[in-house]
Amino acid sequence: MKLLERLxxxxxxxLALTLAAPAQEVAAPPPAPVTERQTLDDIxxxxxxxxxxxxHRDTDSAAGQAESIGGQLGTLGGASxxxxxxxxxxxxxxxxxxxxxxxxxxxxxxRGMWWLTFREGRLxxxxxxxxxxxxxxxxxxxxxxxxxMVSGGLSGIKVVRFTAIERFAHWMLAGSLMLLGATxxxxxxxxxxxxxxxxxxxxxxxxxxxxxVHNNVSWAFMLGLVLVFLFWVHHNVPRRIDLTWFAQGGxxxxxxxxxxxxxNAGQKILFWTVILLGASVSAxxxxxxxxxxxxxxxxxxxxLNDLGVPALLGMDxxxxxxxxQEEMQFAQLWHVIASFGLMALTTAHIYIGTIGMQGxxxxxxxxxxxLNWANDHHKLWVEEMDEKTRRLADKVSPxx
Amino acid sequence: MRAMYxxxxxTIVIGVxxxxxxxxIGYSSQDRYSSxxxxxx
Numbered sequence: 001m002k003l004l005e006r007l008x009x010x011x012x013x014x015l016a017l018t019l020a021a022p023a024q025e026v027a028a029p030p031p032a033p034v035t036e037r038q039t040l041d042d043i044x045x046x047x048x049x050x051x052x053x054x055x056h057r058d059t060d061s062a063a064g065q066a067e068s069i070g071g072q073l074g075t076l077g078g079a080s081x082x083x084x085x086x087x088x089x090x091x092x093x094x095x096x097x098x099x100x101x102x103x104x105x106x107x108x109x110x111r112g113m114w115w116l117t118f119r120e121g122r123l124x125x126x127x128x129x130x131x132x133x134x135x136x137x138x139x140x141x142x143x144x145x146x147x148x149m150v151s152g153g154l155s156g157i158k159v160v161r162f163t164a165i166e167r168f169a170h171w172m173l174a175g176s177l178m179l180l181g182a183t184x185x186x187x188x189x190x191x192x193x194x195x196x197x198x199x200x201x202x203x204x205x206x207x208x209x210x211x212x213v214h215n216n217v218s219w220a221f222m223l224g225l226v227l228v229f230l231f232w233v234h235h236n237v238p239r240r241i242d243l244t245w246f247a248q249g250g251x252x253x254x255x256x257x258x259x260x261x262x263x264n265a266g267q268k269i270l271f272w273t274v275i276l277l278g279a280s281v282s283a284x285x286x287x288x289x290x291x292x293x294x295x296x297x298x299x300x301x302x303x304l305n306d307l308g309v310p311a312l313l314g315m316d317x318x319x320x321x322x323x324x325q326e327e328m329q330f331a332q333l334w335h336v337i338a339s340f341g342l343m344a345l346t347t348a349h350i351y352i353g354t355i356g357m358q359g360x361x362x363x364x365x366x367x368x369x370x371l372n373w374a375n376d377h378h379k380l381w382v383e384e385m386d387e388k389t390r391r392l393a394d395k396v397s398p399x400x
Numbered sequence: 401m402r403a404m405y406x407x408x409x410x411t412i413v414i415g416v417x418x419x420x421x422x423x424x425i426g427y428s429s430q431d432r433y434s435s436x437x438x439x440x441x
Contacts, residue, residue: 164403171407179411216418220411290427365401 091323103292103324115329120192123333127340128189134344138351145253148357150373158368159385166231167367173224173278174346179217181343183210188336218285225278235262236271241380261380273345277338284335288328297330298322 087093088108097104162170186194187210195203242265245251248258250266258264263271287296301318304310310317322330353360359373374382 167403168407168410171404172411175404175408175411212419213415215422216415217411219418220414223414224407289422365404367403 091321101292106323106325109323109325111326112329115326115333119188119333119336123336124188124192127336130340131344131347134347138348138356142351142356147355150358150370151257151376152372154359154370155372157371159371159374159382160367161363161369161374162367164367167364169224169227169231170364172220173228176217176221176224177342177346180214180221181339181346183214183217184336184339186210187214215289218282218289221278222282225275225282229275232263232271236268238265238268242268257376257379259379260377261384262378264377270345270349274342277342277345281335281338281342284331284338287331288335291328292324295322295324295327297327297334 084093085108088095089110091106091110093107095105095107186206190203190207190210194206198206239261241259241261245258245260245265248256250264251257260267283296287294298320301322302320305317305320319326353364359370363369371382
């Protein structure tokens, strides 16, 4: 009896499956007849610009039957795509995020590609050629002028030019600037100039450590900058005697040595440029180390617009509504521009402090310079020192 | 030249201290320029 039941069940199941199969065939869309499938003739006709008959499979799909976007039941409820994308592009969309703050609300950054293209293109190229141009100029200058020698030769008498703490501050600034320059250039040029040759893995390691060194050495740079400013600011106040230095072209050509105190007018220009560019590089660098924490450029641009600077330069007013990302991008661009300026100054400074002028390096090496060198380049300073020494000697052993 | 070597040594010390200090307050490069969805190591 049980066997009969099982047989009956099996027969019923087979019947059910047989009936179900045609039902599925009816529900499925009919396969396209062979004659309606796309043929080579169709493709060639389309390539010639002739309108080929559309096949039913092109239109017979769920998407084809959906309510159009502009319709009341469309996916956007009647709003056009362009409205949405325009709002996202120009930052007027009401974007809500659960984390990340203002930077995360920027879904699309319209001017981001301009920054990337400028950074990897003109900024890098102009900076590089500017520096190469300067080095070329120095080489030509050296070939024409030669090394500036101490007139009358070295006397062998030493004069203290810079104290140990002054030299410490100078070398902290100089050493950190060298490291920052090298790592900064690796980060700026690495991806486009080096990575294709050394590979992504090696460059990733180099970039990682460059960033690490760059961020952390920056504090020594800022400290060195502050120390140098404090030690030397009173020697770098512009004075009337600086006009003589300019009038004589700094004594660059010929054998004349314009009189100068501790720092001549050229050194004063170097000092103030390093201080101002260094402070500016530090400010933009800090905004990059602490991203999105403080905005530098929107208020700066607003001030420049109020002063009429863009009009003077024949430019449109600077943008004052900046997304958080744009603030970072402008900080990065300015950081690079000011750094190129610093590197150019440093290159010229290194030249004149080493191969360009006999006896100059000792001022920062041992701290002592030859008396004849001092008389050549800082005659008024030597006289001041003599006067100070004389007064001190008078105090120690007053005349009877 | 002692002042120069001392300055270079001080630069390195400041850099190392800054690295650990920034890490402590959550401002290391890795912290600021990545999120949990980025694999760092």
